[in-house]
Amino acid sequence: MLSIGDVADQSGVPASALRYYEKEGLLPPAERKGGQRRYSPDILFRIRVIKMAQQAGFQVNEILTLLEGFDSNVPPSERWREMAQKKRMELEEKQRELVLMQEVLDRGLRCTCLSWDECFLNVSLDGTCDRGGEKGADRHPVVFSRRYR
Amino acid sequence: MLSIGDVADQSGVPASALRYYEKEGLLPPAERKGGQRRYSPDILFRIRVIKMAQQAGFQVNEILTLLEGFDSNVPPSERWREMAQKKRMELEEKQRELVLMQEVLDRGLRCTCLSWDECFLNVSLDGTCDRGGEKGADRHPVVFSRRYR
DNA sequence: ATAAAACTTAAAGTTCACTTTAAGTCAAGG
DNA sequence: CCTTGACTTAAAGTGAACTTTAAGTTTTAT
Numbered sequence A, B: 001m002l003s004i005g006d007v008a009d010q011s012g013v014p015a016s017a018l019r020y021y022e023k024e025g026l027l028p029p030a031e032r033k034g035g036q037r038r039y040s041p042d043i044l045f046r047i048r049v050i051k052m053a054q055q056a057g058f059q060v061n062e063i064l065t066l067l068e069g070f071d072s073n074v075p076p077s078e079r080w081r082e083m084a085q086k087k088r089m090e091l092e093e094k095q096r097e098l099v100l101m102q103e104v105l106d107r108g109l110r111c112t113c114l115s116w117d118e119c120f121l122n123v124s125l126d127g128t129c130d131r132g133g134e135k136g137a138d139r140h141p142v143v144f145s146r147r148y149r
Numbered sequence C: 001a002t003a004a005a006a007c008t009t010a011a012a013g014t015t016c017a018c019t020t021t022a023a024g025t026c027a028a029g030g
Numbered sequence D: 001c002c003t004t005g006a007c008t009t010a011a012a013g014t015g016a017a018c019t020t021t022a023a024g025t026t027t028t029a030t
Helices: A004-011 A015-024 A043-055 A060-068 A078-110 B004-011 B015-024 B043-055 B060-068 B078-110
Strands: A031-033 A036-038 B031-033 B036-038
Touching (some): A004 A043, A078 B078, B004 B043, B060 B078
């Protein structure tokens, strides 16, 4: 059995956060030994899922629904399914945004403009600066133009 | 030229947030007509990028660095490049978590267990319940087990 | 010309997800 | 047995990202 400090060390989640999760219902009330929490190592898997969901943009109350938002003892309740479906679509949208953002970063990293001043005339929807027309794709993204400094 | 209300409508970002962004430097100080903000439609592209970066998990001050965190007039400063490199790696990590999370949701949505009680004995690292052994992959993910209700 | 709708600011308030603090209790090692 | 370090709680504090409020000004439509 692990103390809260052990779990904190092994999961990378501070003890204060673990107590907070317990209070919010994200973690089950831990067994106690003389008032102190004792965890089975299983808890680490649950914490992993909580962290994963957080990275994916779930709020605490959403993770709660995800984990225990059903009362029936039949498989995934309608409520759960609805939430999961909705969330799945949100995740897909978020992935698209993530990829777009990576492309913006990559464009910036590959940029070969010699000065910002070269880069502030044309705004195109894909975010590149296409003034001269020669190697437009490798110019600064216009978002970074001097106009806004 | 667009009023702040127009921009709010067209971008989906509340006027109060737009004012906040201006105060924080995310948006350039807008031109004024009798004290009221007037925007060129170009601003919508910038707002799109801000939203994109937010979806991707950038904080406001990070977006600030992204947009104007360089002083030189040579292409992407070292500072910018460092930040972009770091962020790119974070984005990749986040994508992996997103995919994992989708898989957890999908497993839940595909689950065919007849009751939660069927699903609370085995914990495996991939998060599936594999008691009987027949169609293990389609059981409730163990995260959702009764143990924690 | 005037009334309604939309805008302005500064400052205070809100929500989320924790963290910190204070005062005290427990447990593990020597 | 005793000290030290880890733990306990409740409550207050924090930082991020806005939103709301209040009091006033400007624009727009009739």
